[in-house]
Amino acid sequence: MEQVPVSRTLALRHAVLRPHQRFADAAMAGDDDPATVAWAALDADGTVLAVGRLHREAPPFAVADLDPSVPPDPPGWRLRGMATRPDRRRSGLGSAVLQAAIDHVAASGGGLLWCNARLAARTLYRRAGFRDVGAVWEEPMIGPHVAMWRWVECQPALPADR
Ligand SMILES: CC(C)(COP(=O)(O)OP(=O)(O)OC[C@H]1O[C@@H](n2cnc3c(N)ncnc32)[C@H](O)[C@@H]1OP(=O)(O)O)[C@@H](O)C(=O)NCCC(=O)NCCS
Known part of the structure; x- marks a missing residue:
């Protein structure tokens, strides 16, 4: 898994x-x-076999409706653009991209990681600790989606020479 310019994922x-x-x-x-x-x-x-990207964005749902242990105004991180080549799916690449995103949030101070997940991908996110929030909606031309989130604890990366 490599961090790459967004242009490489397009x-x-x-x-x-x-x-x-x-x-x-x-x-x-x-x-x-x-x-x-x-x-x-x-x-x-x-x-390029699988891609994903992350940016800072507050969630569109009310944080107060989530687990009470989530702080009221957390840093928000949105995961988007998760895609694996059809001939390379179900070999863990999507999960590896997801883990890289979780690790990045943890190393950047932690926060609320969320996405608008296609229903077909819900199991992938659930396995990585995400939970549903709100109702399923239909995205025109794309299909049913559900918002999902998980809390990521701050875990500063250790220096490479330790
Ligand atoms: C979702 C996606 C990125 C997963 O990539 P991957 O490399 O296959 O991921 P992994 O091998 O780590 O995990 C596979 C899991 O993805 C989910 N999945 C399987 N087929 C899927 C499909 N056609 N569409 C979406 N998710 C799927 C399942 O939970 C699967 O787990 P399972 O094999 O135990 O059932 C890939 O299936 C994909 O590109 N799908 C089409 C685009 C998409 O739905 N992107 C996500 C938008 S939120």
């Missing part, structure tokens, strides 16, 4: 998640933000 993201849109229209808010962090699982020859 072709796979477009092909898997937004094939009905023109490439230029599949842009997401924050793609050009230097604070947005993206990851890719790469083949030995550099082929």
Whole structure:
């Protein structure tokens, strides 16, 4: 798993998640933000197999409705653009991207990690500790979604030489 520029993730993201849109229209808010962090699982020859990206964004749901142990105004981190090549699915790549995002939030002070999950991907997120919040809705041209979240404790990364 490698941290990569967002631009490296766009072709796979477009092909898997937004094939009905023109490439230029599949842009997401924050793609050009230097604070947005993206990851890719790469083949030995550099082929992009799986991607995901993370940026700072407050959740659209009320934090007070969540677990009472979540602080009232937590740092919000939104996970988007999770996609694995169809021929490489179910071998752990999506989970590895997700873990890289969780580790990044932990190393950056922790906070509320959330996403708008496609229903088909709900099990993937549940296995990583995410919970549903609110009702399922239909995203036009894409399908049913549910908001999901998990708390990530602050866990500063240890210096490499320790
Ligand atoms: C979701 C996705 C990124 C998972 O990638 P992956 O590399 O297969 O992930 P892993 O191998 O770590 O985990 C596989 C899990 O993904 C989920 N999954 C399986 N098929 C799926 C599908 N067609 N669509 C979405 N999720 C799926 C299942 O929970 C599966 O676990 P299981 O094999 O125990 O049932 C990949 O299936 C994908 O690109 N799907 C289409 C795009 C999408 O739905 N992206 C997520 C948007 S929220």
